[in-house]
Every structure is written in structure tokens, then in C-alpha cells.
Amino acid sequence: MRRVIYHPEYKQYNLGTEHPFSPLRVEMVLDVLKELGHEADFSLPEEVQPKDLQSIHDSDYIEALEAVSAGKTVADIGKYGLGTADNPIVSGMAYGARRIAGGTLLGARMLLDGSAQKVLQLGGGFHHAQRSLAAGFCLYNDLALAIREMTAKGWHVAYFDIDVHHGDGVQKMFYNSENVMTISLHESGEYIFPGGGWLHELGRGMGRSLKLNLPLEPFTEGDSYLEAVEKVAEEALRWFKPDALVVQAGADAHFSDPLADLMLTTQDFERLFQKIFKMSEALCNNRLLITLGGGYSFQATARIWTILYQMFFGLKFPNELPDAWLARWESKLKIKIPSRLHDPNPAFEPIPRKAEIVRTNRDLIQRLMDAVAADWL
Template sequence: MATLLFDDRYLDYDFGPDHPFSPIRQEMVVSLLDALGQPIDPISPPVASRAEVRRVHSESLVKKVEAASDGRPPPEAWDYGINTGDVPVFENMDAATRGLVGGTLHGARLIAEEKASRVLQMGGGLHHAHRDRASGFCVYNDLSVAINTLREQNLRVAYVDIDVHHGDGVQFLHYDDPGVLTISLHESGQYLFPGSGGVDEIGEEAGEGSAVNVPLMPHTEPESYRDAFERVVPYALDKFAPDVIVAQCGADAHFQDPLADLLLTSQTYEDLFRDLLSLADEHTNGRILCTFGGGYHLDAVVRVWTLLALLMQDLDLPDTIPADWRTQWQDQLDASLTSTLHDPEPSFNLSRRPDVREKNQQTSTQVLEILAPHWY
């Protein structure tokens, strides 16, 4: 049974009503689980302290975020990735972000102290934040703070990122640590933010060979994505032999997502989540910490994360979504919502399907060939 982490203060991480990284996503997931007869009884984790954030981030960045927390951009905010279209300033920015960091950090501590093995942090996943720069909707990097805590306990950490965007912040914050394996499957940076995540990014110095990137072609369909995952992820985990898996479970590779171009379905996500849990059982005695992340089509992301919450608790998956819940949220959002938990099976009419599949297979093979000398 999974330990779930959530607090209403997570909803304070709010860039405003027109920003796609909206806390309404978590609010809808919590309410849908309740409507399905599976209300959560989460642990309310402590807020991360300033000192805990500083284990990853520079003093200059933290000071700038603190200065922005009155809702007004401080001088030179842009130099730190703040007051941009992606990371606009909002009141209590520092405290709100430390709230999310605290949840992921608490999950890591529960695992390190053997108080839990399977943990779902119903927030966080801020994988783009760098040491001294906010980026891509991410102010502080909760994942790296958590990974550092696990490393302090001499645990080998495998980080698996299935968000559609490359997990650049986490990768580069641990780029020279041979005890952290970062694996990111994402739409190629040739086409999508943040522009990194090529197959040649494999780590440096003592960490050379501990970064794995699988950049996928736009319009990658479920079968091709699953093929890449199955070629690379189990093999990399087998070679690395982790003590714990940390997974960023962004849902923005879904075919309905407006900010990217991959074509995964809710059925694909169910398979991926089951794979991650199975891989944790196989390699880490079940120890896995999952977070949320990206996902910007509300109907899709809420259903995908609800699937994740149910699967992590070993609960049955319902076929339909309660009509009363859909009516409530459709009225609030002025948008239609799918009546089933899974997608109606889509049909993608792609003339370039063979080319996409072939390119992705070549990429997967290239990844393994580049890293092979470092794994034997």
C-alpha cells in the first residue's frame, strides 16, 4: 500500500489563472478519487526549510525568490529565470515552493528511514529548476533535494522521468554523481523546450555513464514509446542496481496535451505506471517515490494522475467517472470531460508513422551503444 502525501498548501503554488501549470489539477484529482469512493487519507508533510532548499540551490537564487515573494519582481529577476512568461512572480512564491519541496523531501525520508516503500507525492516534479535559475514553471527543484537526502544515506538512486520535456535540472544537478542514474524519455530537444537531452549527454567526471537520454520524435505513438522504454529502462536499471527509484510522472506526453507532440494514451500511462512499480519490486525491494509534474490538458492529466494514485494503492480501476463529478467540474471549467477513466481508443492517421518508429528504434539502439562501455 502506498503512502500518499498532500496538503492544501500545495494549491498555493499558483502562477495565476492563465498559466498552464495550475493547482486545479491536484484539486481535481483529489476530488475525483473521493467521487470514485477512494478518498485519500494523506500525510501532510512539513514545509522544507530554507537550509534544506540551499542544499541544492544557490544563496543568490533563494534570496531572489524570497524578494519576489511580495508579488513584485525584484531587480535582475530575469537573470535568475524569474518574472518570465514561464515563471511569473506571485505572492508567497518562496513559501509555496518550499511547501512542494517539503512533500517530496518527506517522501524520500520516509523511504530512507524504512517507514514506507511506495510513496506518491501528489505535487512537485519541478524538474527544470537549476542550481541558480528557475525555469520551465519550476522555481526550486524538489526532486533534487529529495535525491540528495537519499544519497546522504548512501542509497543509490535511479531517477526515471517520463514527462514529455527533458528532465534537465535533475540531470545536471547530479551530472557528476555516479550514485545517481538519471533516465529521461522525452520529445527531442530539437523540437521542444528545454532543448537539451541528446543521447550524447551521459554525465561527466565520476558520473560519466550515469545519465541516459532517449529523445523521441514528434508524433511518437504508444507502441513506439513503449518499445523505447522497454529497450532502455529495464536494462539501465539492471546495470545500475539502484536502492530506490524516484519517478517524475508528468502526463504531458498525452496526445491531447497542448504543449507537446507525443501521442500517448491513458492506457499507455497505465502500462508505464505498472512497469515502474514492477521494476521497483524487481530492483529496489519496492522502494519508489513518484511525483506529479507536467500535464496541461485538464481532462487528460486528471485522469492519468488518478490512474497513478489508484495503481500505487493497488486499487481496482473503475470504467466510468461519476456523472455528478463531471457535471460539477464541467460547469466550473466550461469544458467537457471524458465519461470514462480511460481514453476512448484514438486513431492516429499518420503518414510518417514508419519513419517515426524507425528513428526511435535507432535512437534507443544508439543510447545503449554509447553507454555500453561505461556499464561493463
């Protein structure tokens, strides 16, 4: 059974018209689905309740966030990471965050009660939020909330983060946990936010060798990326044998993303999603919860998540995007949108350092697998 979770109130998670984390990205996907004649049947989530939020966030953080979002003044708000350029204070944002977190939590509950095997949550993926800190456009960590819900019932959960930025918030919350494996493939923190996600961050105590990070070279292309998925994520899942797989499917590893430098094409994302579906079926008890995440090129992100949706339901959309949709969004966003769902092939000029990048990534993969080998016996 497959379910899609979405609520129109997700739009309330709006950090301002100039902010990159725009609700319009999902609007574009919903609009193209409608244009393609696909009437989606959504499961509507409730808002997450305070007692659930308290399982992953400190009470003073929740109180401060709710207060500023309601227009109240809170002293020393900077210590919570709020009121920054990345996380500005916008009226109603906490409500939007609660609504979206409720969606990811609903996804976890559907897997737990068996009402779904595959869940696609059309929002969320707030992987940077920490116990008492907003960061990187993220307020409430919906992913950690969902994972906690499952581990509380005794499940082992694997978390796979394909967002181009390190999934630091989720990793941190489960750093000591033997019940949660986190795997993050990201552009090296030497070049982009949040600056961590190094090879040596392997987990602590009982969580040792269960936290895996691959800080990939800038300009890494699809083949090298997919090699890392096979050699690291697939091997890790085969060994860990989780009860469920949670995936943060940010689209910002696309070559056109303005905030990062990896070089995946839509075709690479298709291969990656295929791999994720297969791994969840074969290695993760056939249970999968996928959220969205980053992705700051409107045109690429909308197409990548449309491809994800299509694959999730085994649909076959035409490669030509509907004219009415293109006209509507080009006029609204004042950008040029490619007329096809997939990128042209080739999508960009050859990368001069390609061979060196592939070698460096291979070396990273080897060093990571060597580092965990003794613990994985």
C-alpha cells in the first residue's frame, strides 16, 4: 500500500518571498500533476502535538519558537538560531512547521500500524534542526520525530540523506543510538553549509559505526555518486537490516542548484530513486518513508520531485511538460523552465577534473568502509 501525505496548510511554512525554501516548489509539482490529469489522493495530517515535539526538542526552544511566531518578543532569541538570515522570524512559521512535522509523523505511524508500506510526504525533511536550535531553514526536525516514533516501538531505523547538505541535525540526535543508522551523502563541508559531515563522524558508544558520512568532492557527477550509494548505503543497509528506511530526498544535488556544486542530472535522480525503492524492498523490510528537503533551483526541483512522484506510483508521464503549466510558472517566477521533464543529454559541458574527482571519492568510500569494518563483523 502506497500513501501520499500532504496538507494545503504546509504552505504556511513560508520564510518570506525572497527566501530560497519556498512553498512554491511543491505547488509547482501539485500543479503539474493536475495538468497531467493525475488527481492525487492525499492523507491529511494533523498538527504535531507538543508532547510529541518534546521527544526531540527542548521545551524552552519550543516555547521561544512558538512565541516569536505568534508575534511576541522573546529575549535572547539568537541563542535558538532564530532571527537570522537563514531562519528569519515570520508570523505563523511555527504553525506551518508543526503541520509538516505532523505529516512526517503520520508517515511513521502508517508504517508502524501497517496501513502503508511506502509513504511519500510532500514536504518536510528538516534535517538541520537540533534539540534547541533552528538552523539551515529548519525549525522542527520532522525526520527525527518520525524516527523516534519508530524506535520507541522497538524498531531499528535507517536514515538515508541525499540532500546535498549534511544531515547534521538527524545525525546529532541519534549519535549514540544503536537503533538508528544514519547515512548522509553530501558535498564536502569544506565548501558548503553546515560545514561538518566528515568521514570520522562515525557515532559514539553503542552508536559507533552506525553514522556514515561521505563528504563528496564538488562537481561530483552521477556515476560517482551512484557508486557511493552502492558501495556505502547498500552495504550498510544489507548489514544493518533495518525495520524501515527513512529518506530525505532533497533535490539540491542537481547541477543547476544555486547553493551547491554537485552535478546530478534528472536521469541520475531517477537511477537514485530506483535504487532507493529497491533497497527499501530488499533490505529494509519493504518499508519506506520519503520526505522532500532542499532544492533551490525551482525548475530542477519541481521536475525532480515530479519524477519521484511518478516513480512512487509507477506512472509514466510524457517527457514534454504541459504548455499551460510552463507558461503559468515562467510568468509567475520570471524564469525560463526547460520544456521537458528530463534534462537534455549531455546536460552540461565536460568537467575537466572528472577523473581526479572520481578517484578522490573512491578513496573516501574505501576509507569509510575500512573504518567501520571491524565493528561490522
